[in-house]
Amino acid sequence: MKGLNRRLYPIGIQTFSEIREGNYVYADKTDLVYRLTHSDSKYIFLSRPRRFGKSLLTSTLRSYFEGRKELFEGLAVEKLEKEWTSHPVLHFDMSTAKHMDKEDLILELEEKLINYEAQYGRGEGEIKVNQRLKGLIKRAYEQTGQKVVVLIDEYDAPLLDVVHEEKDLPVLRNVMRNFYSPLKACDPYLRFVFLTGITKFSQLSIFSELNNILNISMFPEYATLCGITEEEIREQMGEGIDRLAVNLGVTPEEALKSLKKNYDGYHFAWPSPDIYNPFSLLNALANGRIDSYWFGSGTPTYLIEMLRKFHVIPQEIGNRKCVAADFDAPTERMTSITPLLYQSGYITIKGYSRFSDLYQLDIPNREVRIGLMRSLLPNYVQRPAELNTLVAEMAEKIYNGDMEGALRLMRTVLSTIPYCENTHYEGHYQQLLYVIFTLLGNYVDVEVRTPKGRVDMVLRTPSTLYVIELKLDQSAEAAMEQIDLKEYPERFVLCGLPVVKVGINFSTEKRTIEGWKIEDGGLLSG
Incomplete structure (x- = not known):
């Protein structure tokens, strides 16, 4: 059957050897791996968001330092590396140490050490985790004759849940500081130390002894080390784009534009190519559909x-x-x-x-923007699911140019949904309207400067630009007068779209839209 022999996308697979030994798509980052491992510093830290390829990068470094040349056949590093020396590698994945108190965290660290002590032994008198790590590094060096590589993936995982808790954070932070403390003393035995994480903790708080860690998170030369570029998509994933295009009923170029709008837009340095979220991108190509993969994978x-x-x-x-x-x-x-x-x-x-x-x-892209706004809905109404239905119906009406119908629908729905507290101020309604319009999936901006003032809100669809002014307990006519008085539409003369002026008045008593006024501003020209 057609499609059975296609290359697979490594959904949830973070082990380099499994990707290379299987029929999985791999965006080649090994030229950067070589540069990283032959730089001036041997203590390196990289911060990237969750599910952005940090664990795969760490696994790639492990295979590289273990000298597994066969896994790198056909990749960039094959032409760069001549020796392929096998080093002892201590690889610690801290993602397994989440949601733990002090005692459980120490037990988790001990279990990680036991795995390597089975290979390199445990010295007499090594009781605490820092003593055991120091002994492990020294014995691995002595037994192999090669300097040791230490890889710590998601170093901050044990601390993320308590990062702003005055009681628990210092306790868990001291445990991790104690565990990492031997790294400086073991410098003569170490070839390379690499740490990844999401957050950047102050260096003194975790690595009080290790003061020479190089943070490459914002180095332009490593901007593409995690994540996927458009060039890599075109080179490696054309088949997936073609299948996505068929499912969406569009051309491959239009499918790529849809991927770009939803998952692209990250930059971790400047200058930097656009970086796609790898988790969402690979899921979209594997499933042949656009969806909220990254945001949906972890409720923030x-x-x-x-x-x-x-x-x-x-x-x-x-x-x-x-x-x-x-x-x-x-x-x-x-x-x-x-x-x-x-x-x-x-x-x-x-x-x-x-x-x-x-x-x-x-905000990098549509997936994150809409995911954030959907998560914020409970701040404004007590039954946010009903607003999701409203948004879907409004989107169709606005797409068809029926702003009148969209506002009528919004007024009806808002009048039936219980609000949360603090609704007797203008900002609440402006924020709610901003969230709803953002969820429509179109461009929305607020407080847009013009030569004579600020526009409350600008909504741009593929066919129309709406200039929106909001009032609270006044009138839609007053809102429209302000649009005309300050000549707001003139600010958007170069957008090339017909401009529609919308004045909206909210009522604190009715807790919904009381009235609106819509006027066609025409297609402005310079």
């Missing part, structure tokens, strides 16, 4: 709680300008939500000014 409950703690409203999540120290910063002592949003992958670098040294940060 903790993130939503932190957004609430820092009083971040939906329209403030993206569109930030800041220096690197504001987002590439330790999360356990952060004073804003920005480091957590960036390091977790909910915002990413979109631009950089060398003059001001400011980075432009924003």
Whole structure:
């Protein structure tokens, strides 16, 4: 049957040898692996969001340092590496140490050490985990005659759930600091030490002894080390794009544009190629359909709680300008939500000014934007599932140019859904409207500057640009007058789309839209 011999996509497979020995697609990163392992520093840290290929990279390094040349046949490193020396590798996956108290965490670390002590032995008097790790490294070096490689994947996993807890964080952090403490003393026996994680903890808090770790997370030369570029998609995944195109009923180029809109847009350095989320991309190609794969794979409950703690409203999540120290910063002592949003992958670098040294940060793509907004709905209404239905029906009406029908539908639904608390201020309704319009899947912006003021909201569909002004307990006519008075549509003369002006008035008494006014602004020209 056609398709049985196609190459497979490694969904959930994080072991390099399994991918290479099976018939799986692999985006070749081994030229960067070679550069990384022959750089000036042998202590290296890389931060990337969850499910972005950190574990596969760590596994690739393990196979490389074990000298498994056969796995790298046909890859870039085959032409670069001449020796293929086999080193003893201690590979610790800390993702198994989540949601643990101090005692359980120590037991988990001991179990990881036992696996390697079965191979290299355990010295007399080695009781604590730091003593045992130090002994392991030294014996592995003595028994093999080769320097040891230490790979620590998701080093921060035991700490993520308690990162802002004053009671538990110091306790678990001390356990991990104690475990990692021998690395500096073992320097003569070490060839390479590599750590991955999501968050950047302050160096002194975890690696108090190891002060020479090189953080390559924002190095342009390693920007594509995790994630997948469009070039790699075109080279390796053409068959998957063709199948996706058939399922979507579009051309392969249109299918690629859909993948780009939903899963592309990450930059972890500047300059950098666009980086696709590998988890979502591979799932979409394997399943032949667009869906919310990455966002749906882990409900960001903790993130939503932190957004609430820092009083971040939906329209403030993206569109930030800041220096690197504001987002590439330790999360356990952060004073804003920005480091957590960036390091977790909910915002990413979109631009950089060398003059001001400011980075432009924003939500990377449609999947993340819609996933975030859907997660925020419970902040505004008590039955968010009913709004999901509303959004789907509104999207169809707005796509067909029926803004009147969409607002009528919204008024009816909002009047029947119990609101959450704090609804007697204008911002609540503006935020709710922003969330709903964002969920429609179109471009939405708020507080857009014009020569004579700010537009409350701009909604751009493929065929129309809506300039929207909101009022609370006033009138739709007052909203429309403000649009006309400040000549808001003139700001968008170059967009090339017909402009429609929309004035909306919310009623705090009725807790829904009380009225609206819609006027065709025509196709403006310069």
